[in-house]
Amino acid sequence: xxxxxxxxxxxxxxxxxxxxxxxxxxxxxxxxxxxxxxxxxxxxxxxxxxxxxxxxxxxxxxxxxxxxxxxxxxxxxxxxxxxxxxxxxxxxxxxxxxxxxxxxxxxxxxxxxxxxxxxxxxxxxxxxxxxxxxxxxxxxxxxxxxxxxxxxxxxxxxxxxxxxxxxxxxxxxxxxxxxxxxxxxxxxxxxxxxxxxxxxxxxxxxxxxxxxxxxxxxxxxxxxxxxxxxxxxxxxxxxxxxxxxxxxxxxxxxxxxxxxxxxxxxxxxxxxxxxxxxxxxxxxxxxxxxxxxxxxxxxxxxxxxxxxxxxxxxxxxxxxxxxxxxxxxxxxxxxxxxxxxxxxxxxxxxxxxxxxxxxxxxxxxxxxx
Amino acid sequence: xxxxxxxxxxxxxxxxxxxxxxxxxxxxxxxxxxxxxxxxxxxxxxxxxxxxxxxxxxxxxxxxxxxxxxxxxxxxxxxxxxxxxxxxxxxxxxxxxxxxxxxxxxxxxxxxxxxxxxxxxxxxxxxxxxxxxxxxxxxxxxxxxxxxxxxxxxxxxxxxxxxxxxxxxxxxxxxxxxxxxxxxxxxxxxxxxxxxxxxxxxxxxxxxxxxxxxxxxxxxxxxxxxxxxxxxxxxxxxxxxxxxxxxxxxxxxxxxxxxxxxxxxxxxxxxxxxxxxxxxxxxxxxxxxxxxxxxxxxxxxxxxxxxxxxxxxxxxxxxxxxxxxxxxxxxxxxxxxxxxxxxxxxxxxxxxxxxxxxxxxxxxxxxxx
Numbered sequence: 163x164x165x166x167x168x169x170x171x172x173x174x175x176x177x178x179x180x181x182x183x184x185x186x187x188x189x190x191x192x193x194x195x196x197x198x199x200x201x202x203x204x205x206x207x208x209x210x211x212x213x214x215x216x217x218x219x220x221x222x223x224x225x226x227x228x229x230x231x232x233x234x235x236x237x238x239x240x241x242x243x244x245x246x247x248x249x250x251x252x253x254x255x256x257x258x259x260x261x262x263x264x265x266x267x268x269x270x271x272x273x274x275x276x277x278x279x280x281x282x283x284x285x286x287x288x289x290x291x292x293x294x295x296x297x298x299x300x301x302x303x304x305x306x307x308x309x310x311x312x313x314x315x316x317x318x319x320x321x322x323x324x325x326x327x328x329x330x331x332x333x334x335x336x337x338x339x340x341x342x343x344x345x346x347x348x349x350x351x352x353x354x355x356x357x358x359x360x361x362x363x364x365x366x367x368x369x370x371x372x373x374x375x376x377x378x379x380x381x382x383x384x385x386x387x388x389x390x391x392x393x394x395x396x397x398x399x400x401x402x403x404x405x406x407x408x409x410x411x412x413x414x415x416x417x418x419x420x421x422x423x424x425x426x427x428x429x430x431x432x433x434x435x436x437x438x439x440x441x442x443x444x445x446x447x448x449x450x451x452x453x454x455x456x457x458x459x460x461x462x463x464x465x466x467x468x469x470x471x472x473x474x475x476x477x478x479x480x481x482x483x484x485x486x487x488x489x490x491x492x493x494x495x496x497x498x499x500x501x502x503x504x505x506x507x508x509x510x511x512x513x514x515x516x517x518x519x520x521x522x523x524x525x526x527x528x529x530x531x
Numbered sequence: 532x533x534x535x536x537x538x539x540x541x542x543x544x545x546x547x548x549x550x551x552x553x554x555x556x557x558x559x560x561x562x563x564x565x566x567x568x569x570x571x572x573x574x575x576x577x578x579x580x581x582x583x584x585x586x587x588x589x590x591x592x593x594x595x596x597x598x599x600x601x602x603x604x605x606x607x608x609x610x611x612x613x614x615x616x617x618x619x620x621x622x623x624x625x626x627x628x629x630x631x632x633x634x635x636x637x638x639x640x641x642x643x644x645x646x647x648x649x650x651x652x653x654x655x656x657x658x659x660x661x662x663x664x665x666x667x668x669x670x671x672x673x674x675x676x677x678x679x680x681x682x683x684x685x686x687x688x689x690x691x692x693x694x695x696x697x698x699x700x701x702x703x704x705x706x707x708x709x710x711x712x713x714x715x716x717x718x719x720x721x722x723x724x725x726x727x728x729x730x731x732x733x734x735x736x737x738x739x740x741x742x743x744x745x746x747x748x749x750x751x752x753x754x755x756x757x758x759x760x761x762x763x764x765x766x767x768x769x770x771x772x773x774x775x776x777x778x779x780x781x782x783x784x785x786x787x788x789x790x791x792x793x794x795x796x797x798x799x800x801x802x803x804x805x806x807x808x809x810x811x812x813x814x815x816x817x818x819x820x821x822x823x824x825x826x827x828x829x830x831x832x833x834x835x836x837x838x839x840x841x842x843x844x845x846x847x848x849x850x851x852x853x854x855x856x857x858x859x860x861x862x863x864x865x866x867x868x869x870x871x872x873x874x875x876x877x878x879x880x881x882x883x884x885x886x887x888x889x890x891x892x893x894x895x896x897x898x899x900x
Contacts, residue, residue: 257677258677259677259679260677260678260679261679296765298764298765308626308627308628308629309629309679310628310629310630310678310679310680310873310874311679311680312873313766314759314761314766314870314871314873315870315871317765317766318764318765320765370764372764378767379748379753379767379768379769380765380766380767380768381759381765381766381768384748384753384757384767384768385768388753390683390750392683395667395687395739395741396665396667396686396687396689396747396749396750397682397683397686397749397750398747398748398749398753399748399749399750399753399754400748501683501684502683502684504679504681504683505679
């Protein structure tokens with residue numbers, strides 16, 4: 163039930179469901195499943211686990227087919243990991259860009275349980291010529307009919323991972339989210355969890371794993387979910403992969419009123435790609451520059467870090483609050499929007515403007531009457 | 532000067548110039564330069580040949596820089612070759628597709644003189660790790676601002692060729708078209724001629740040749756000028772390359788009136804990719820099925836073939852004329868539009884509808900009065 167402390171979810175698109183977590187209500191390190199953002203391209207398939215099979219084929223020694231019980235009978239792994247939609251923050255692009263206008267809640271941290279993709283691949287025996295592993299979901303449809311970005315007829319949602327990432331400890335096929343079976347909107351019965359990578363790699367409702375011997379330039383990594391990299395003078399297409407270093411302020415919200423002389427807890431979350439968060443810095447616009455925020459809880463690989471910064475504004479007035487994260491690889495959140503990211507990976511610093519007002523004084527109120 | 536026999540060019544876009552040859556006026560095997568179609572993405576650069584240089588770099592032993600005189604001093608090659616814009620025939624797509632609405636005149640055959648790209652590459656010494664050769668023009672700009680297909684800021688027109696095609700006898704850097712220096716709209720002072728390939732590979736105003744060690748997924752082969760190929764169940768992006776087998780009827784035109792009992796010369800051109808044209812067949816819709824057209828002149832690799840079919844319609848009525856080409860690789864022009872070609876490579880059979888009317892009889896006219 164939504165309350166003032168717990169605003170309801172933000173529906174960006176009703177059908178297929180695309181739902182944003184109200185980031186201002188962030189409180190826990192794990193986001194409950196019923197509040198977790200949903201990003202679906204096609205209607206969520208309604209799968210009966212008794213009929214569902216996972217097929218593994220392509221450049222393998224022994225194509226296999228597994229049912230859900232056999233997968234659950236394998237050694238299980240739990241990974242607490244953050245997933246951010248590559249389009250999170252798109253609303254901040256200037257000029258505006260086409261696509262769902264995500265603010266900052268297309269991100270969440272959850273506990274995922276399943277099996278290592280590596281162990282499934284080992285059962286099938288990956289050939290030495292393998293290059294990538296293609297994951298395809300049971301969801302499909304037609305994209306952008308008649309637009310220049312139209313799909314060639316109906317297509318499934320499908321993404322490939324380089325073999326190196328597919329066999330990493332951070333890539334699992336999960337059947338459980340926050341200690342319960344996956345819900346339909348989150349990919350029941352099986353989805354990919356690709357620690358450190360944007361959400362488009364976290365394929366839901368997986369039915370087919372195909373080992374391929376050439377980089378797979380499918381619709382979802384060549385027509386969508388890519389960026390440009392300039393080298394040799396001209397930009398070239400690179401499928402999106404790792405998330406980028408980013409801290410977001412959950413509270414105060416834009417336009418909030420704080421009280422002079424009273425300590426306020428600036429609070430948010432920070433994450434990056436393969437590297438852990440090292441620092442979150444805060445600038446309150448009071449002339450004292452960037453200062454160190456405090457990282458909460460312990461570091462866990464591929465999960466986000468909550469952080470806080472206690473601020474006592476001394477003077478009334480308008481302030482611009484900013485935060486920025488630094489990761490273990492030395493990447494620093496950029497100041498400004500970049501031109502090479504299509505409408506994705508919006509990780510530049512988003513200022514939050516607040517007003518500091520005088521402390522209410524009871525005797526003054528009495529005096530007025 | 533346009534005349535009824537020689538209609539003026541069809542302007543599809545004024546700036547940058549995109550101009551179609553009126554295919555109904557086809558008469559000669561070579562299309563004169565002033566009638567040749569123009570397909571430019573950006574304004575034609577105004578280049579002073581004294582300042583212009585061709586730079587060759589990347590994965591080469593010795594980066595070089597050449598001026599126009601040095602290139603003209605090399606051994607010259609002349610290739611008569613057809614070039615078709617990949618978007619030729621786009622107007623026939625159903626439902627309509629975005630892009631310039633080319634009918635059937637974004638194609639032409641000319642005599643191109645220049646040097647083999649292979650000989651330029653040999654001067655620089657291609658490293659054994661080379662994979663493709665990237666050709667970049669002096670034309671540049673911003674594409675589709677704010678649309679989902681926007682370029683990442685200003686880009687040049689640039690395309691890569693696989694090394695195998697770059698060193699083929701059919702790939703030249705031309706400084707002359709139809710025995711005169713290139714005109715500004717056709718790429719002065721130097722353009723690529725890539726026999727058998729669609730026009731997007733025929734880069735104009737070339738300034739930079741870069742040998743690369745990975746397939747180059749630039750804007751013009753990943754965001755534009757590609758098609759989808761389905762394998763492994765899901766479509767994957769493939770940059771456009773070879774032209775596809777195609778015959779077009781120049782005359783009669785749609786809606787023409789022919790006269791019963793009088794022979795009519797159905798006339799057109801046919802071309803394909805790397806393979807020569809073997810047959811053109813014609814169906815006049817008079818119930819006698821596909822019959823053999825006559826190929827004119829001799830076969831020359833990479834040039835088009837003009838063809839004719841003499842038809843004497845016996846009965847008055849409405850007829851649907853169709854032609855189809857077969858090439859030396861056995862490819863036959865398809866009956867129907869395909870779904871995997873984006874808005875390109877429209878080579879399916881386009882019917883031409885005509886009416887056959889009675890032969891005028893002078894005595895009847897006298898009788899009426």
